[in-house]
Amino acid sequence: MTLVLDLTLCALILAVALATVLGGGVFRAIVFFIVYGLLLSVAWVRLDAVDVALAEAAIGAGLTGVLFLSAFGKLARIGAEAEPPAARIRGFLPAALACAGLTGALAWAWFALPVPERPAPDLATALPRAGVENPVTAVLLNFRAWDTLLESIVLLAALIGVWMLARDEDWHDRFGLPQHVRPGGVMANFGRLLPPVGVLVGVYLVYVGADRPGGAFQGGTVLAAVGLVAALAGLLRPPRVTQIVWRMGLVAGPLVFLVAGIVGAILGAGFLTLPEPIAGSAIFVIEIALAISIAVTLAFLVIGPPEQGHRE
Amino acid sequence: MTGSTLYALTGAALVGIGFFGLISAQHLMRRVVAFNLIGSGLFVFLGAAGARSGASDPIPQALIITGIVVALSASALAIGLVVAHARASRRPTLPEEDGEA
Numbered sequence: 001m002t003l004v005l006d007l008t009l010c011a012l013i014l015a016v017a018l019a020t021v022l023g024g025g026v027f028r029a030i031v032f033f034i035v036y037g038l039l040l041s042v043a044w045v046r047l048d049a050v051d052v053a054l055a056e057a058a059i060g061a062g063l064t065g066v067l068f069l070s071a072f073g074k075l076a077r078i079g080a081e082a083e084p085p086a087a088r089i090r091g092f093l094p095a096a097l098a099c100a101g102l103t104g105a106l107a108w109a110w111f112a113l114p115v116p117e118r119p120a121p122d123l124a125t126a127l128p129r130a131g132v133e134n135p136v137t138a139v140l141l142n143f144r145a146w147d148t149l150l151e152s153i154v155l156l157a158a159l160i161g162v163w164m165l166a167r168d169e170d171w172h173d174r175f176g177l178p179q180h181v182r183p184g185g186v187m188a189n190f191g192r193l194l195p196p197v198g199v200l201v202g203v204y205l206v207y208v209g210a211d212r213p214g215g216a217f218q219g220g221t222v223l224a225a226v227g228l229v230a231a232l233a234g235l236l237r238p239p240r241v242t243q244i245v246w247r248m249g250l251v252a253g254p255l256v257f258l259v260a261g262i263v264g265a266i267l268g269a270g271f272l273t274l275p276e277p278i279a280g281s282a283i284f285v286i287e288i289a290l291a292i293s294i295a296v297t298l299a300f301l302v303i304g305p306p307e308q309g310h311r312e
Numbered sequence: 313m314t315g316s317t318l319y320a321l322t323g324a325a326l327v328g329i330g331f332f333g334l335i336s337a338q339h340l341m342r343r344v345v346a347f348n349l350i351g352s353g354l355f356v357f358l359g360a361a362g363a364r365s366g367a368s369d370p371i372p373q374a375l376i377i378t379g380i381v382v383a384l385s386a387s388a389l390a391i392g393l394v395v396a397h398a399r400a401s402r403r404p405t406l407p408e409e410d411g412e413a
């Protein structure tokens with residue numbers, strides 16, 4: 001029975017992925033990609049990875065979808081949203097063969113790889129000292145804290161890259177394009193209905209992340225989505241690059257993370273190694289600061305650089 | 313065939329499908345979408361490897377969550393470049409492909 005479910009799910013995922021690549025029109029590809037992300041998050045639940053399922057649904061399907069759709073809107077404004085006619089037939093067979101070879105090589109690697117010994121014995125002995133019960137949070141914020149610290153800095157670097165694409169004369173304007181919403185329409189109503197629920201879910205995901213599936217990334221993404229929904233419904237005017245409060249929000253997470261790492265070094269445990277007695281409370285503080293930074297950074301990344309449309 | 317093998321093969325197929333989209337599409341937005349297909353296919357492959365011996369392994373899960381967030385930030389930068397390029401050239405394709413279109 002479960003095999004039938006897995007087979008159906010995988011077939012659906014592959015069919016939607018094919019439709020994303022082969023279907024005509026950019027808009028259709030984006031819509032299929034969002035459906036694909038949602039199906040994929042179900043697959044993550046089937047793989048017993050609920051933390052990843054939450055991240056995939058919130059980021060992979062949700063924020064990436066908003067990013068693509070808003071970019072499609074910007075391209076449509078300049079008349080560059082249509083595909084060049086009859087261009088996609090060129091080189092069909094060599095490309096298909098190359099990709100079949102790539103898939104075949106990956107499948108071969110799967111059967112050639114040795115089956116690992118699980119559950120990892122080192123992790124099981126270290127977990128009681130991590131300060132949190134959710135093993136994924138323990139790995140993210142304690143055992144592999146370097147990865148997560150550098151990741152939060154990568155987010156900042158990407159945002160700086162996006163901001164560098166703003167034109168000089170737009171720099172002091174608000175982010176993204178202004179939104180025009182029909183009063184009493186679907187968007188206006190959803191813009192009022194969703195944010196309270198979203199804030200509750202986002203804060204809960206951050207809070208519960210220490211012991212159960214959830215955490216700073218999933219919760220922060222939901223909070224970013226709340227801000228975007230309110231902005232898209234025209235209820236919240238996007239801020240400007242020059243506002244110092246928002247800039248502080250951007251760096252709060254990496255900064256608190258770094259300070260916690262230095263405190264660990266001072267206490268003799270080593271840089272980014274949390275000493276056992278304070279690990280639980282330190283992870284809680286880091287998670288809250290990271291969630292704030294992730295929410296602000298992701299929302300700004302998706303909404304795009306400042307644009308002059310607000311002045312019209 | 314076990315569940316993790318099924319998902320690993322699905323992930324391998326997704327990488328192939330995404331790679332096909334990346335090299336065959338001309339509209340730059342479609343390429344960014346296809347690039348995301350490759351990334352998520354690799355995540356599924358890695359996640360299936362983590363679930364291979366029954367118990368789920370938190371280490372690949374943490375790496376995948378990191379990867380998903382980095383993929384979004386890379387996509388945002390790529391999309392920003394696509395929009396800036398389209399604004400400058402009025403075309404959503406690369407200059408060397410305009411002649412063939």
